[in-house]
Amino acid sequence: MAGHTKKEIVPGNLKTSELRRFWKSRTREGGVQKHETGIAGFDEMLEGGLPRGRVTLVSAGTGCGKTVLLNEFIYRGASMLAEPGLFLTFEERPEDILRNLRNFLWDLDPLIEDRKIVFLDAAPLKEGEVTLGSADWFEPMLARIEYVARDIGAKRLAVDNLGAIFLRYSTNEDDERCLRDLLFKLSDRIKRLGLTTLLSTESVDHVSSLSRYNADEFVSEGIIELSSHFGEGAEIRKMAVRKLRGCSFRSGRVRFDITAGGIEVFPKIPIDASVGDTDFDVRKAFGVAGLDAALHGGIPEGHIVLIAGNTGTGKTTLGLHFLHQGLRTGEAGVWVTLEEPVKVVLKTAQAHDWDLQPHVDSGALRFVTAPLIDVAPDRLLYRIIDAVNTNDAKRIVVDSVSSLESASMGKESVRELMVQLAGFAKTQGITVILNYLSGDAFGAEKGQLLGSQTTNAMRLSSIVDGVVLLRYVERGQAVRKLLNVLKLRGSEHDRDILTFEIDGSGFVVGERFSGD
Amino acid sequence: MNRKRLRLYVVANTPSGTAALSNARQICRECLDGDWDLEVIDVVERPDQVEADHISAVPALVKKEPRPSRRVVGDLSDHRRVLMALEIFAEKGMAPIP
Structure with missing residues (x-):
């Protein structure tokens, strides 16, 4: 994983030269030709250039x-x-x-x-010129x-x-x-x-x-x-092509930024999820015995799995399990941290005796951060894709999707971002964990699986391939933590509700929960 | 060697160019007693001069010498205003600035 030079941001994982050929192939002789501008993302929005x-x-x-x-x-x-x-x-x-x-x-x-x-x-x-008429x-x-x-x-x-x-x-x-x-x-x-x-x-x-x-x-x-226009904390810039006679272009308003490098445009990335390259027989384990068993070996490659749970139920820890297991077996990973600073994530890992620093140094583990004010979903997607392109990650964890929602980002655009991320991951055979904070303090009444406020998480369920639920129940004089696999597309999985604890080594999954 | 030089930029053979030229000639003849040189430049013929003088619109009458350089752009038919703008005439009255 040597030599991590900053690569150019390339939409949809196409290299610049491939993109050029692609757009060139779309113009016909005698028609209007495109002129590549060289401005990041701008040519993509213009489908080849001006x-x-x-x-x-x-x-x-x-x-x-x-x-x-x-x-x-x-x-x-x-x-x-x-x-x-x-x-x-x-x-x-x-x-x-x-x-x-x-x-x-x-x-x-x-x-x-x-x-x-x-x-x-x-x-x-400045002086010396007079205009008459x-x-x-x-x-x-x-x-x-x-x-x-x-x-x-x-x-x-x-x-x-x-x-x-x-x-x-x-x-x-x-x-x-x-x-x-x-x-x-x-x-x-x-x-x-x-x-x-x-x-x-x-x-x-x-x-x-x-x-x-x-x-x-x-x-x-x-x-x-x-x-x-001014957002809550930053200027939100957009551009749109209103007309481009005789030429194709990407319609709609597109976010752009002005950075020290110049203008960066973030057009929606067209992703053809139908070319998904995944193998259900290849399983991505968490390295948590009881959970991997419940998943019949792990998450199928290329799946997008939602881990929904309450605050403190261990979503971040479970995500760390997932990435750490990958890194141990030679798979690079990307951690999208939207809540905790990178240092805190590293310390949390350290508490479980997982030393991630060497992987950070080698580039096998990359962090993507975003300020949670005026989040630009398209920019975030580009950052994730950029990170994946530099270390060839096979596992991505987003911690957490719910924080995007609470950060002035509309639920629709969160969903759209997740659809794009899922599409991208599938074409690359990357397995993704999305953490989601569900609102109820305590999971459910007896006999009730979900509380009332998990509906947003469930809105995402149509785009995810699996859901793992973490929650608390109050039984007798104690609070117990429970885990179950709610859904796992195209695969067998256990339906049992399992108890678990988190100790120094991380998740320890115990016996089936016996109900009353 | 004349130290009093005007330069007129026009597009030749256009109504505004012809009018500007006749105004400029009249200004030189009648208000300046033929004391000034008038150089006429067609922007189409001499784009290099247009670029060198940073001419952004025509007709443009430029006082090249004596310094400081002054210019009037547009309608040159009000001779007195033109000469005041070029700071050849003082603000009031018709007396040339010494």
Whole structure:
């Protein structure tokens, strides 16, 4: 498990080169070709990239990240794909833009020195310029673009932003027709230059400042909308493709983040669960004698099993059993910890004499953490897949799913995330444990299996292949812990209710529970 | 060697370009007593100059010399306003700034 370099996040476990081939195979000769941008997840959302040689409008409110997106489009082209690019700015001065970009881990200066990236400065002069009436910004802009694009052999163009230049120089009554004509001419001329172009416009409340001229709808062949709003503790950014004429794309709003590395988009991962690669005869044991026996050897490979139970019943410990057993037999694992810090999990393991640190050091055990405020389900899924891709894990534990629900994440999106995770795991033959805190303090009245508040856990039961129930019962003067396997798809299992204790060595499963 | 230079950027053979040119010539002739040089540049012909001067819209009349450089973009028909914007005329009255 040596050499755990950070791999690129790749959706659905396809490598970048495979993805490229895949999307390329979907375009037909003579049709609109896609132009890979190189921005993480963005190409995936665009199913291969931006329409090659066309103008795509980026409509966004202030602070939504459009300047970053435009800059990264140019930067990725120049740095990764040897495609020189032009950045035309009507608003901010190039030096101000560059100052803002220095916070990213991008090595821009050599590219600017080599003229692989050229900034065209059309921002208002700080002083010494007076505008009287309306003026023609179109021809000078095109002249400059054409001149520099030819000079450096540009393949990409970003223009930031159209609203600014339009409002600066246009005062005519017939603005609407005028702008439409200009946009039409613009995309025509840019097409002739063969530049794949992102053109930004300001929007307010999702309405582009240009849309009052009916211009963007009318002229542009593609529109991408960026939006952002404040969540409880973080800014929630989303983007959506509103239109991409002649091209396929992933519809719907997609979360994205702006990190030091740039923009990361998290489109839903299309997972074909029908290609599931699992073998029911291969069993994944917990290393807990009575439980493994009840499961007839363990969980069938590729199964998703819910461990539902009350607080303190030992869900985390049982999950640790599962991962530790895997690590002991040479199977890497991923622990998704949503409640306890990694150190606490390691200490809990230590208390049972399981030293996980060597496995952490070797990379065989990887932790995925997520802040439980404004959880981004898609990002979390990418993190899990990323972890699995780096250590080839065969076992995953999510501790716990219920904490996602209590953390302002809608039950629907939790379910969706679990469906995606389950689909991914099945295609990889990975066995997954989902811990779920069920609400009742004490399990059930005599003769009643479940309390009233376990319904949410049960909502998940349709997507899981097995359910193991942990609970307390009060009998006589004592509280006893009980365990039973409620469901195990496609496999025999014992229906007995078993008593168990947790001691220094972990779970100790005892005899059948005798009822009264 | 004239130290008073104006440069006009236009798109040649367009109504606004032709009007700007005639306004600029008139300004030089009538308000500046032919004391200034006027250089006319067609943005289509000389994109390199457009880029070098960071011209973002036309017509643009640029005072190149004496420094500091000043420019007027748009409608040049109000000669007095144009000359004030170029800081060739003072804010009030018609007297050239010495």
